Amino acid sequence: MKNSSPRYARLAATAGAAAVLVLAQGTAHADGAGSISAGNPQHFINFTYDIPGKFSEYAYTVQVGTPLATNSVYYAHFVYAKGGGFYSGIQPHPNGRAGVRFSFFGAGATPLHSNCHGGADAGQGVTCSIDDLEYAVGRKYTISAKKTSDDAGVSYTGTIKDLTTGKERTIGAWRVPQGFTGFYNYADAFIEKFAGIRTCADIPAVTVSYTDVKADGKPLAFKASTHKATNVPGKGIYTCSNVSDYTVTTPAPGSYTVESSVGSS
Structure with a gap:
């Protein structure tokens, strides 16, 4: 798992990038998803939402409904900062275990927990992980x-709590670089396939629900949307961005559900 953990999603290249994500698209339609060659990883669902960057606590509850046989899919959030940001999320596996990631991207961060090490997806940062979550x-x-915040600086600790058993575990912790000014006021929700891809037809159908998505106890807002597959190739990490039909519904404040299927356009 650790050798195939998802790479940092370079979703907006500059600190001043607009909060609305625009995916780089190709111009020609493919015959179908199976004709689009794809490397790893591939973000096949992405959308942006607002978040107060100077939060003291950011939390969400995730419930994956994708069949257990589906492997190597990462359900995650990425919060932007100057030169990088951090992500957290869950990677379910068919063996009844899941991996969890809590990683900072950018120079000068310090690992603070035994679950963490320097470096993030072959770049600068800190990666924290557990791989045996029930x-x-x-x-x-x-x-x-x-x-x-203390005399040593500002740090963030990531935890995951199983709401069935009540058991809470620390994913990891890292200290941000000196001079860090906080996270930006926008983040990305993304779903990524990070292993076993040969073509975009390998992208699975998925279902995931998020509830109680909050910053300092206040629910965040999400927009309902519908995406229709076109089989128009994107670029790089977004090569497979147009091969899935999916809907985003927002049943309550601080909540959203994504349901997808592989398109046939």
């Missing part, structure tokens, strides 16, 4: 990032 389809897990 997992079952439909089980709910709350992931949180909590800020701490």
Whole structure:
């Protein structure tokens, strides 16, 4: 797992990039998803939402409904900062276990926990992970990032709580670089296939629900949307961005659900 963990999603190249994500698209239609060659990883669902960057705690509850046989899919959030940011998320596996990631991207961060090491997806940063989380389809897990300030600087600790068993585990912790000014006021929700891809037809159908997505106890807002597959190739990490039909519904404040199928356009 650690050797195939998902890479940092370079979703907006500059610090001043607009909060609305625009995916780089190709110009020619392919015959179908199976004709689009794809390397790893591939973000096949992405959308941007607002978040107050100077939060003390960011938390959400995730419930994956994708069949257990589907492997190597990462359900995650990425919060931007100057030169990088951080992501957290869950990677379910068919063996009844899941991996969890809590990683900072950017120079000068310091690992603070035994689950963490320097470097993030072959770049600068800190990666924190656990790979033996007890997992079952439909089980709910709350992931949180909590800020701490002391004489040594500002640090963030990531935890995951199994709402079925009540057990909470630390994913890891890292200290941000000196001079860090906080996270930006926008983030990305993304779903990524990070292993076993030969073509975009390998992208699976998925279902995932997020509830109680909050910053400092206040629900965040999400927009309902519908995406129709076109089989127009994107570029790089977004090569497979147009091969899935999917809907985003927003049943309550601080909540959204993504349901996808592989398109046939």
